[in-house]
Amino acid sequence: MTLRRAAAVLLLVLLPAAAGAQDDSCAQPQPVCDARAAVFAISGFDPVGSAVRLSETRLVTARHVxxxxxxxxxxxxxxxxxxxTVVLTDYPGDLVLLEVAGLPPGPVLAPAPVAPDSTLYTVGADVGRQRIRVYDPGRLHFAPPPGKPLARLHHGAYSQPGNGGGALVDEKGDLVGIVASGGEGRFEAIPATAIAELAERSGSAAVSDASAEIGGAVRICTTLLDNFRDAGRRLEDQQAKAIEVSCTRSGNRQLSDLAGQTLGRAGRTQAAIALFQQGLAEDPNAVNTRIGLAVTYHLARDFEAALPHLAWLLDHTGDDLVGDDLQVLRLAIQAGAWGGDVDLAERALARLKEVNPQSAAAAEQFLNNPPPRPPKLQ
Structure with a gap:
């Protein structure tokens, strides 16, 4: 039994009780607590996810669910x-609509733009606690830049597995995003303002083929990544190509990032770099994508190419966004020393001394007397 199937069995046992029960001790602002009544637990390709009510019969969730x-x-x-019923759509991002007959009357959430200074909260299904829950708040880190329609909201509001497709709300209880992914303090949501385009591109028979292709790509990509989660498993050419193609066609940048990591670990660094570059072209503020690209350049021993991405990470992150990610700091020290940017390496070393002094001595010794540079992989 695969880990995914085992998780599905466990989660489906717990899911009915988690579906709509609310935590009466919710200590967040009342409008945020009230938003729980518009969020439902769902089960689809992902054994557990969340969905947000938009009208009497319509919900929205993440396509990967x-x-x-x-x-x-x-x-x-x-x-x-x-x-x-999943509504057919050719929308190219990680969103989809659901039509549900028989929903009892209840509140709906209306999409709203996010304000830069908002406090944000994730509302989604918590299977472990068997309820729809509001999680610890966080702030907005990056809003989508102009001209990047598939860029996401990057924020610090905690979320966990099972929250995908749930609501990201502000302190007024307004729906500002649909939960997409997260981890290591870096969380992402699709702007709720994208729901209008989703609706325009949904429901027509003309989008049937495109809808099936996107959904199939999500399934194939996810299944392949699960199968090759073990870094020691050999990746044949045909398998690597299948991962690259399906994850690109999924319209899900998180899946593309995971594909890049899988390909990079397998030594297929050029294909991995291409995936990460596509992700950054779609969303320049995607911190996890940029870290993945810097790591892959490092694996390819192309330290010069990694330098601008490591500099961006040092310039734009910190605090609760990456928490001075030790991997980023170490990569910056190594790439700076071997790639000819000593100033960057010294900046990273100074930060490392502040946040992890026990490892700074070895890093400083490396910077002062670096070993011979490994040759760039061809």
């Missing part, structure tokens, strides 16, 4: 399931 499934289950507050 449903993949190519035509129907999914939506769980009500009493644990009873309803069948939801």
């Amino acid at each position: 449903v993949a190519d499934m035509r129907t999914v289950r939506v769980f009500l507050a009493d644990g009873s399931p309803l069948r939801a």
Whole structure:
């Protein structure tokens, strides 16, 4: 039994109880706590996810939660399931609509733009605690830059598995994003303002083929990444190409990032670099994508190419965004020493002395007397 299948069995046992129960001790602002009533636990390609109510019969969720499934289950507050139809769409990002007949009356959340100084909260299904829950708040780090329609909101509001497709709300309870991914203090959401374009591109028979292709790519990409999670497993040419193509066609930058990591570990650094570069072209503020690209350049021993990305990370991150990521600091010291940017290396060393002094002595010794540079991989 795969880890994914084992998790599915466990989560489906717990999911009905987690569907709509609310934590009466919610200590967040009342509008945020009230938003829980518009969020549902769902089960689709992902064994557990979340969805947000937009109208009497319509929900929105993350595309990766449903993949190519035509129907999914939506769980009500009493644990009873309803069948939801996935609305066909050619929207190229990680969003999809659901139509659900028989939903009882309840509140809806209206999409709203995010304010730069907002305090943000994730609202989603917590299977472990068996309830729809509000998680610890965080601030907005980056909003999508102009001209980048698929760029995401980068924020510090905590989320965890099962929250995908849930609501990112501000302190007024306004829906500013749909939860997409997160980890290591770096969380992402799709701007709620994208729901208008999603709606325009959904529901027509003309988008049936495109919808099936995107959903199928999500399934294939996810399955391949699960199969090759073990870094020691050999990756044949055909398998590597299948990962590259399916993850690119999924329209999901997180899957593309994971594909880049998988290909990079397998020594296919040029294909990995191409995926990360595509991700940054889509979303220049994607910290995880930029870290993945810097790591892959390092694996390829192309230290000069890594330098501008490491400099960006030192310039634009810190505090609760990457928490002075030790990997970034060490990469900057090594790439700076071997790639000819001693100033960058010294900046990283100074920060390392502040946040992790026990490892700074070895890093300083490396910088003062670096070993011969490894040759660049061809």
